[in-house]
Amino acid sequence: MEQKQAQQEERRAYQRAYRAAHQEERRAYQRAYRAAHPEKFRAYRKAYKEAHPEKVRAYRKAYKEAHREQRRQRSAEQLVNKVTSEQVLR
Numbered sequence: 443m444e445q446k447q448a449q450q451e452e453r454r455a456y457q458r459a460y461r462a463a464h465q466e467e468r469r470a471y472q473r474a475y476r477a478a479h480p481e482k483f484r485a486y487r488k489a490y491k492e493a494h495p496e497k498v499r500a501y502r503k504a505y506k507e508a509h510r511e512q513r514r515q516r517s518a519e520q521l522v523n524k525v526t527s528e529q530v531l532r
Contacts, residue, residue: 461468476483491498506513
């Protein structure tokens, strides 16, 4: 039993090291897959949101808190752009 656990731990360590060493390759593959299969990715996201609404809410709340200043700045820029475009139309 101990030997099996040791082998499992060794395999996990190898997998962690591989993922760390090939992180950019893996990300590029994931981006390419998402671009090639948008319907599958949308379905996955929808299913995850329905299955874990509390996690999604918590993530959004944490993101909003962490990026509060960026969101304010973006809102101010959008307001300026809207006012400017309305003045041009007149």
